[in-house]
Amino acid sequence: MKAAVVGVGLIGGSFALALKDRQICSEVIGVDNSEKNREKAVALGIVDKVMPLNDVIECVDLIVLATPVDSLPTLAVKVLNKVDKQIVIDMGSTKQELAEMIQQHPKRGRFVLTHPMWGTEFSGPEAAVREGAFSGRTVVICDKEKSDPDALAKVEDIYTKIGMPIKYMSSEEQDLHTAYVSHISHITSFALALTVLEKEREEDHIFDLAAAGFESTVRLAKSSPETWAPIFMQNKYNVLDVLREHIHQLQIFRRMLEKDDVQGLTGMMQKANTIKRILK
Amino acid sequence: MKAAVVGVGLIGGSFALALKDRQICSEVIGVDNSEKNREKAVALGIVDKVMPLNDVIECVDLIVLATPVDSLPTLAVKVLNKVDKQIVIDMGSTKQELAEMIQQHPKRGRFVLTHPMWGTEFSGPEAAVREGAFSGRTVVICDKEKSDPDALAKVEDIYTKIGMPIKYMSSEEQDLHTAYVSHISHITSFALALTVLEKEREEDHIFDLAAAGFESTVRLAKSSPETWAPIFMQNKYNVLDVLREHIHQLQIFRRMLEKDDVQGLTGMMQKANTIKRILK
Secondary structure, eight states, rough: OOEEEOOOSSSHHHHHHHHHHSSSOSSEEEEEHHHHHHHHHTTTTTSEEEOHHHHHHGOHHHHHHOOTTTHHHHHHHHHTOOSSSSSEEOSSSSSSSHHHHTTOOTTTGGEEEEOOOOOSOOOOOOOOGGSSSSSSSEEEEEEEGGHHHHEEEEEEEEHHTTTEEEEEEEEHHHHHHHHIIIHHHHHHHHHHHHHHHHHHHOOHHHHTTTOOOHHHHHHHGGSSSHHHHHHHHHHHHHHHHHHHHHHHHHHHHHHHHHOOOOHHHHHHHHHHHHHHHOOO | EEEEEEEEEEEHHHHHHHHHTSSSSSSEEEOOHHHHHHHHHTTHHHHHSEEEEHGGGGGGGGEEEOOTTTTTHHHHHHHHHHSSSSSSEEEEOHHHHHHHHTTTOOTTEEEEEEOOOOOOOSSSSSOOOOSSSSSSOOEEOOOOGGSSSHHHHHHHHHHHTTTTTTTEOOOHHHHHHIIIIIIHHHHHHHHHHHHHHOOOOOOHHHHHTTHHHHHHGGGGGGSSSHHHHHHHHHHHHHHHHHHHHHHHHHHHHHHHHHHTOHHHHHHHHOOOOOTHHOOO
């Protein structure tokens, strides 16, 4: 099997490595708008070679779209327009806009919507990870009934070989749940970084006192705005809903602290502790 | 050298292990209100034996206070009342109330205020960590000019042997900076857990979609309310100040998202990214 990976950054680059390392593909060809990224991807051995998008489609069996989510809807249509029996997958964190754009496309069956739940706070080809990427994490496959059975089976097989348990849901459900467990964490982390940068002028202290707590909570604030702004925009209503609830919880916490309500604070923290049970 | 550790939980227990492992102390005696904790600490080999607080002081050279911060001010005075040449240290996350309580004590010089910037989200003697605790993290020593030179030198020597770089500041400064880089992270994490618990009723999804992002951001929400409620109360004004700023940042983010202000969102995230530079 041969694959093309469009967007050879953190996610696409790591996926290209996984396809080769797990012997799923004999050749992986990179496609990227940025010349620098194309050169890096070849130099780092992430892809075997690079080609322009228009030429690559007829050379491969699988096309992996790993670009920022705002580019995915139009990119998906352009690729489907040229597809015959090839399979196309995306790796985006949001699905509804993409699903809507390809909904009536005659080749819709060749597309499998996937969201492998893995990432780091870094970006670009040099952030691609060989060890520890994807494996053991869940991959969400959306609207599976809209994909051709052979395409779906092949994609399930690929993710299984990579070591990712598969979860099925609709695009709507995926965008809702992802707002809860991924998107809000990023907003919180960005806002926490801004809070500390705003409040703490003596930068030495931030570094020196960066106990494990702060470092892990603020880790996601290093994430790329180019990746995340489109995700927040595409998932705007779900994200706003969760964000409003989060601000509300912080306001309750603040009011209890202002009123010296130790019992109330303790109760809130005890309830928060139940996240243990869920995350185990 | 012999030491007594008062409060053999996560911090006290890990410190007891460090004192023995680094051959700083030939004997470490545990003191704890809870019979269960005393039994566990002996059974787990964290302390050599246990004794009541009133009897232990004359048997040791160093007394380590590792109880929740609300108990520290009175405990410190009671211990200092019985101290002759022994050295007393605490490990609390807040300092101003404690410093005020012992300020005029004739034995104030025997006390060294210390905050080793290490911890995990777990608690109790069974959470005590042998490998990876303390070493490489910063320890803050407060108001060092109020400690006797020999006591200060000895405590500096102990922390150096444990592998902790020392930073000096006043109690006021320490409480302010710790609100920024530690206390607010905990509140954010508690509130994030509550948000997700509130919004996400299908618990399977929380688990399955718990990408690395959510898990690391919410980790601190597993922390003990018994430890953290007193910290927030004792550092109330600093914590409220930072919490208000954090809510403000989230509100700006929300408003930009509501208005589709992609440029504004991107700008905020780019600014947040600069935390990279500070954290290294």
